[in-house]
Every structure is written in structure tokens, then in C-alpha cells.
Amino acid sequence: xxxxxxxxxxxxxxxxxxxxxxxxxxxxxxxxxxxxxxxxxxxxxxxxxxxxxxxxxxxxxxxxxxxxxxxxxxxxxxxxxxxxxxxxxxxxxxxxxxxxxxxxxxxxxxxxxxxxxxxxxxxxxxxxxxxxxxxxxxxxxxxxxxxxx
Numbered sequence: 001x002x003x004x005x006x007x008x009x010x011x012x013x014x015x016x017x018x019x020x021x022x023x024x025x026x027x028x029x030x031x032x033x034x035x036x037x038x039x040x041x042x043x044x045x046x047x048x049x050x051x052x053x054x055x056x057x058x059x060x061x062x063x064x065x066x067x068x069x070x071x072x073x074x075x076x077x078x079x080x081x082x083x084x085x086x087x088x089x090x091x092x093x094x095x096x097x098x099x100x101x102x103x104x105x106x107x108x109x110x111x112x113x114x115x116x117x118x119x120x121x122x123x124x125x126x127x128x129x130x131x132x133x134x135x136x137x138x139x140x141x142x143x144x145x146x147x148x149x
Contacts (some may be wrong), residue, residue, distance in 0.1 A: 006050030018043055018052050024057050033084050085145045092134055100127040 013127030019040060026036040039055050046052050104121035 004047060006053065009047055010049050010052050014049070014052060015043055015046065020056060021056055021059070023057075031060060035135070037084065043096050085141055089138055089141065092137060096130055096134055099130075103127070 022031065022036060022039050022043065025031050026033075031039065043052070043055055046055070100123060103126050107119070107121065108121050
């Protein structure tokens with residue numbers, strides 16, 4: 001049997017094994033989301049063992065020849081590049097929506113408890129500036145996301 005050299009072409013199963021290793025290192029905190037996404041993109045464009053080895057060369061304990069087999073019939077999904085952006089946007093807007101809802105419920109309760117004589121709509125001062133900052137951040141993230149190759 002011939003030893004796989006760095007110029008030998010890699011198979012889909014070889015790429016799947018490396019993807020599994022990268023996911024494990026990402027889960028252990030050795031890779032950021034951006035590094036993980038970048039390496040997966042490079043992984044699926046790789047053609048040789050040498051290119052695969054470069055993707056894991058700075059990670060501890062990775063020997064491409066000793067990687068376990070990936071269960072057949074279950075190929076790992078390629079990451080959705082917009083997924084991390086969607087997650088970030090959700091993480092930004094959810095607290096704003098929760099805080100706004102709580103403030104409006106308190107405002108309504110005060111007005112309803114006072115014979116439906118509602119006070120000045122002070123929740124706008126909580127939601128307005130915060131929402132404006134989030135809106136600008138959302139637009140900038142969307143523009144930056146559209147410029148990614």
C-alpha cells in the first residue's frame with residue numbers, strides 16, 4: 001500500500017474527517033466562528049492531503065492518517081455563511097424587544113391603574129435610542145455581509 005504524500009489527492013471522506021476535527025476544535029474553543037468558517041471554506045476547496053494538513057497544522061494532536069471514519073450516509077453540512085450573522089442580529093434585537101415589551105406593559109399598567117389616564121410615553125426614550133443604534137449596527141452588518149466573497 002502506498003503512503004499518502006502531500007501531493008496525493010484527497011477524497012470526500014478525507015475532507016469529512018478533517019471537518020469533524022475542525023468542529024471538535026471549534027467546540028473546544030480553539031477556533032473562533034470566523035476561523036472555523038474560513039477553514040471549512042478552504043477545506044471543501046482542498047484537493048490534496050497537503051492542503052488538508054495545512055488546515056489543521058496549528059491544532060494540537062491532529063494526525064490525518066489516524067482520524068476516525070465518518071459514519072457513512074451522514075455527510076456534515078456545509079456552514080451557512082449568513083447563519084452567524086443571523087444569530088448575532090437575533091442576539092442584539094431580542095433584549096431590545098424584551099426590554100421594550102416590559103416597559104410598555106409597565107406604562108400601560110400605570111395608565112390603566114389611573115383610570116386610563118396614560119402618562120407621557122416614556123418607554124419611547126428607552127426603545128428609541130437603543131433601537132436606532134441597533135438599526136445602524138444591523139445595516140452595517142448587512143452591508144459587510146454582502147461584501148464577503
